[in-house]
Amino acid sequence: MHYLAPAGTPVTMRDIAHGLACATRGSTAVAGLQAALCTVSGISHAWPVSSGRAAMTVILRTMRLAADDPSRCEVIVPAYTCYSVAAAIERAGLRPRICDIDPATLSMDPEQLRRCDFSRTLTVVSANLYGLPNDLATIESICLERGVFFLDDAAQALGASISGRPAGSFGHAGLFSFDKGKVISTIQGGTVVCGLNDLAGKLDAEIASLPKTGIGEQTVNMLKLGIYSIFLRPGLYPLVRALPFTRLGHTVYEPRYPITHLSGFSSAVAERLLTRLEDLNLARQRVAAGLEHALDGLRAIELVRPLPGAVAVYARFPLLVRDATTRAELLTAFDRAGIGASASYPAALADVPQVRANLPAADTDCPGARRIASMILTLPTHAYCPPDLPQRVREVIDECTK
Numbered sequence: 001m002h003y004l005a006p007a008g009t010p011v012t013m014r015d016i017a018h019g020l021a022c023a024t025r026g027s028t029a030v031a032g033l034q035a036a037l038c039t040v041s042g043i044s045h046a047w048p049v050s051s052g053r054a055a056m057t058v059i060l061r062t063m064r065l066a067a068d069d070p071s072r073c074e075v076i077v078p079a080y081t082c083y084s085v086a087a088a089i090e091r092a093g094l095r096p097r098i099c100d101i102d103p104a105t106l107s108m109d110p111e112q113l114r115r116c117d118f119s120r121t122l123t124v125v126s127a128n129l130y131g132l133p134n135d136l137a138t139i140e141s142i143c144l145e146r147g148v149f150f151l152d153d154a155a156q157a158l159g160a161s162i163s164g165r166p167a168g169s170f171g172h173a174g175l176f177s178f179d180k181g182k183v184i185s186t187i188q189g190g191t192v193v194c195g196l197n198d199l200a201g202k203l204d205a206e207i208a209s210l211p212k213t214g215i216g217e218q219t220v221n222m223l224k225l226g227i228y229s230i231f232l233r234p235g236l237y238p239l240v241r242a243l244p245f246t247r248l249g250h251t252v253y254e255p256r257y258p259i260t261h262l263s264g265f266s267s268a269v270a271e272r273l274l275t276r277l278e279d280l281n282l283a284r285q286r287v288a289a290g291l292e293h294a295l296d297g298l299r300a301i302e303l304v305r306p307l308p309g310a311v312a313v314y315a316r317f318p319l320l321v322r323d324a325t326t327r328a329e330l331l332t333a334f335d336r337a338g339i340g341a342s343a344s345y346p347a348a349l350a351d352v353p354q355v356r357a358n359l360p361a362a363d364t365d366c367p368g369a370r371r372i373a374s375m376i377l378t379l380p381t382h383a384y385c386p387p388d389l390p391q392r393v394r395e396v397i398d399e400c401t402k
């Protein structure tokens with residue numbers, strides 16, 4: 001039986017062979033990836049690191065140093081985003097504050113953001129979930145007005161843009177992730193990006209002091225990437241679905257993780273994947289357009305549309321199911337049909353116990369995020385999706401909701 005992984009990037013044996021050949025030339029491989037990232041993203045400075053959450057921790061630490069004001073210890077985050085964002089804030093010694101999202105766009109509600117208490121704010125963070133850009137120009141202008149930093153979290157949005165500017169390039173600094181289920185994947189990895197010379201100098205100093213990836217860690221990643229590259233194929237995916245490290249979008253709150261330079265191996269693989277970024281994103285956009293067309297107007301669901309002026313890259317295809325019972329039934333039905341649908345992050349950040357413990361009561365009021373947590377369902381868009389996927393998805397939904 002074939003099974004479509006919920007998300008993924010096809011990695012070839014040649015990509016891995018190239019990575020192995022470059023593994024011992026770490027600094028050359030990293031420099032190559034740096035240059036490729038700057039070209040692809042249009043952002044002038046890039047520093048590959050061990051993960052997206054490591055990138056976020058480093059950026060927040062650097063912003064803290066740059067602000068040089070101990071009272072600025074809070075980071076405003078969208079009420080629905082990856083739990084690693086909150087974990088990275090804890091890891092940087094800062095406190096999260098929550099701004100609710102607009103369920104129609106998944107972007108922070110600008111009115112709500114304007115009403116936030118900025119008296120202790122260091123930074124505001126975006127989300128750009130599933131590769132759909134947030135209302136980044138508006139968030140950026142609110143941050144500039146309030147004199148706080150803006151960190152454009154484009155972990156899932158490498159190659160996306162809005163108003164002609166790349167996601168990840170808004171505000172003061174940004175990040176991309178190369179984890180499983182992101183736009184490109186080296187199993188683990190990420191990058192800090194920054195277009196402002198002043199802050200870039202400080203980031204450069206902070207990142208220069210990071211340790212190298214340990215040889216053990218690097219070896220484990222090589223093996224995992226080898227397994228991933230073989231078993232992401234729909235004919236083989238059922239065999240590895242049960243292994244914990246292949247679980248995509250599995251969400252835990254974990255503030256302990258390595259913060260190191262990206263290894264030579266992962267940097268070389270990422271650089272090769274970047275040369276195919278446009279094709280990978282085009283393929284995902286095509287699947288998304290097919291799904292949008294096939295599912296438009298169905299009563300049981302609502303589509304999430306990109307904002308005006310946005311080019312989305314669809315790391316996954318999000319839709320909202322009108323009630324929780326139907327969503328549970330759909331998840332089971334998709335699973336049975338061999339389509340890796342996911343309920344994404346299971347809860348609003350304010351409902352994650354480790355986050356909630358540190359929040360003021362007012363921040364736990366986030367109806368938009370709770371609505372999304374209970375309604376969202378994502379579908380695969382990757383290059384292994386067959387041309388009849390939209391039709392099959394439509395049939396599963398029709399059958400389940402008739």
Ligand SMILES: *Cc1c(COP(=O)(O)O)cnc(C)c1O
Nearest residue numbers: 051052053082084155177179190
């Ligand atoms: C995945 C993700 C991160 C963290 O990236 P990792 O590489 O998994 O550490 C941060 N923010 C968002 C929105 C993400 O999706």
